[in-house]
Amino acid sequence: MKTDDLINMLSREAGPAPTVSVARRLLPAALAGALVAASAVLAVLGMIPNEMFFEPGPWIKIVYAGTLALAAAWMVSRLGKPGASGVQAMYAVLGVVLIMFSAGFLSYLGTPESERAAALMGHSWLVCPWAILGLSLPVMAGSFWTMKGLAPTNLPLAGAACGLFSGAVAALVYALACTEPAAPFIAIWYTLGIMLCGALGAFLGPKLLNW
Amino acid sequence: MSLKPLWLRAQRGDSQAYRESLAKIAQRLRKFYSRRLQTLPDEVEDLVQETLLALHTQRGTYDENLPVSSWVFAIARHKLVDLWRRRGRRDNLNDSLEDLTEDQHPTAVEELPSKRDLGILLDQLPAAQKQAILLTKIEGLSMIEASERSGVSVAALKVQVHRGLKLLTELVRSET
Numbered sequence: 001m002k003t004d005d006l007i008n009m010l011s012r013e014a015g016p017a018p019t020v021s022v023a024r025r026l027l028p029a030a031l032a033g034a035l036v037a038a039s040a041v042l043a044v045l046g047m048i049p050n051e052m053f054f055e056p057g058p059w060i061k062i063v064y065a066g067t068l069a070l071a072a073a074w075m076v077s078r079l080g081k082p083g084a085s086g087v088q089a090m091y092a093v094l095g096v097v098l099i100m101f102s103a104g105f106l107s108y109l110g111t112p113e114s115e116r117a118a119a120l121m122g123h124s125w126l127v128c129p130w131a132i133l134g135l136s137l138p139v140m141a142g143s144f145w146t147m148k149g150l151a152p153t154n155l156p157l158a159g160a161a162c163g164l165f166s167g168a169v170a171a172l173v174y175a176l177a178c179t180e181p182a183a184p185f186i187a188i189w190y191t192l193g194i195m196l197c198g199a200l201g202a203f204l205g206p207k208l209l210n211w
Numbered sequence: 212m213s214l215k216p217l218w219l220r221a222q223r224g225d226s227q228a229y230r231e232s233l234a235k236i237a238q239r240l241r242k243f244y245s246r247r248l249q250t251l252p253d254e255v256e257d258l259v260q261e262t263l264l265a266l267h268t269q270r271g272t273y274d275e276n277l278p279v280s281s282w283v284f285a286i287a288r289h290k291l292v293d294l295w296r297r298r299g300r301r302d303n304l305n306d307s308l309e310d311l312t313e314d315q316h317p318t319a320v321e322e323l324p325s326k327r328d329l330g331i332l333l334d335q336l337p338a339a340q341k342q343a344i345l346l347t348k349i350e351g352l353s354m355i356e357a358s359e360r361s362g363v364s365v366a367a368l369k370v371q372v373h374r375g376l377k378l379l380t381e382l383v384r385s386e387t
Binding site: 016 | 265293
């Protein structure tokens with residue numbers, strides 16, 4: 001077939017371009033993944049006691065993970081569109097992490113010396129990042145499916161965006177079961193868990209997203 | 212010269228504008244690829260066709276705030292890298308044309324012969340998809356006529372055409 005014939009073929013009765021809505025794919029994917037992750041973590045660890053919701057701990061996690069998820073979703077939508085720059089969205093992700101780091105650092109400085117180690121390491125620093133990584137897997141499947149429906153041209157970065165988003169949603173879910181109250185702990189170990197998800201996404205991107 | 216006004220009309224469903232845009236884009240792609248595939252001139256037209264198919268199946272991902280060319284060439288570059296990757300020859304990605312001036316670059320605006328025949332690949336599609344594409348895209352029936360002829364609803368035909376072209380794009384990739 002000649003290229004001219006191909007062009008005639010493609011344009012004939014082509015109709016308007018389909019509208020691609022990132023939100024319409026990412027939102028259900030995230031909800032479904034979060035539901036699976038939530039049932040897993042609640043079955044294994046159970047919900048935190050209700051009184052904890054009157055302390056700042058869970059809310060810091062929820063606000064941190066929630067804003068990070070929004071910034072990462074923005075990254076997903078930019079990196080799924082050829083020619084669109086993801087730089088601003090990446091700065092947004094970085095900005096959220098930096099704010100959390102600063103808050104964690106200030107809280108660390110304000111903690112009496114004898115309690116600092118506990119504020120930093122808690123009782124679950126070894127579990128937290130891996131729990132977030134594990135919980136991110138169902139969301140990861142959904143966010144990669146979303147990206148598959150778009151047209152990423154930078155595959156490692158597009159994969160990383162999916163990974164960060166999944167990690168942030170997983171952290172949000174993990175906050176329901178995690179009894180660590182301290183901001184320094186959240187700044188370090190939650191962030192590490194989310195970054196692990198981003199790294200896994202960057203690794204999987206070139207393998208799964210090519211088109 | 213900006214493609215954008217023409218392209219925006221095409222995006223909204225003007226087939227004539229779409230045909231013209233694709234023809235212009237094909238010329239730019241041919242130039243782009245012939246500069247970068249000097250060692251593989253035979254691949255140029257195939258890659259132009261592959262990219263046109265990809266542009267078509269992904270045209271929903273065009274962001275109206277961007278120049279059309281950013282979108283087109285981001286995809287073109289992706290397809291070029293993909294070609295090298297499939298051939299396992301990343302080193303050729305860096306062409307040595309930097310020391311030539313623009314007018315010394317070989318350019319091909321005329322259509323080159325393609326090695327691969329998309330018509331043959333079309334035969335490999337599932338029957339329903341092939342029929343939908345043949346009726347509406349090759350014979351040029353309107354969706355309604357094609358629906359009457361085939362007894363398939365317009366909505367289903369549209370889905371078959373879309374799936375068929377997507378699969379065709381994948382066939383083209385796996386063939387190289």
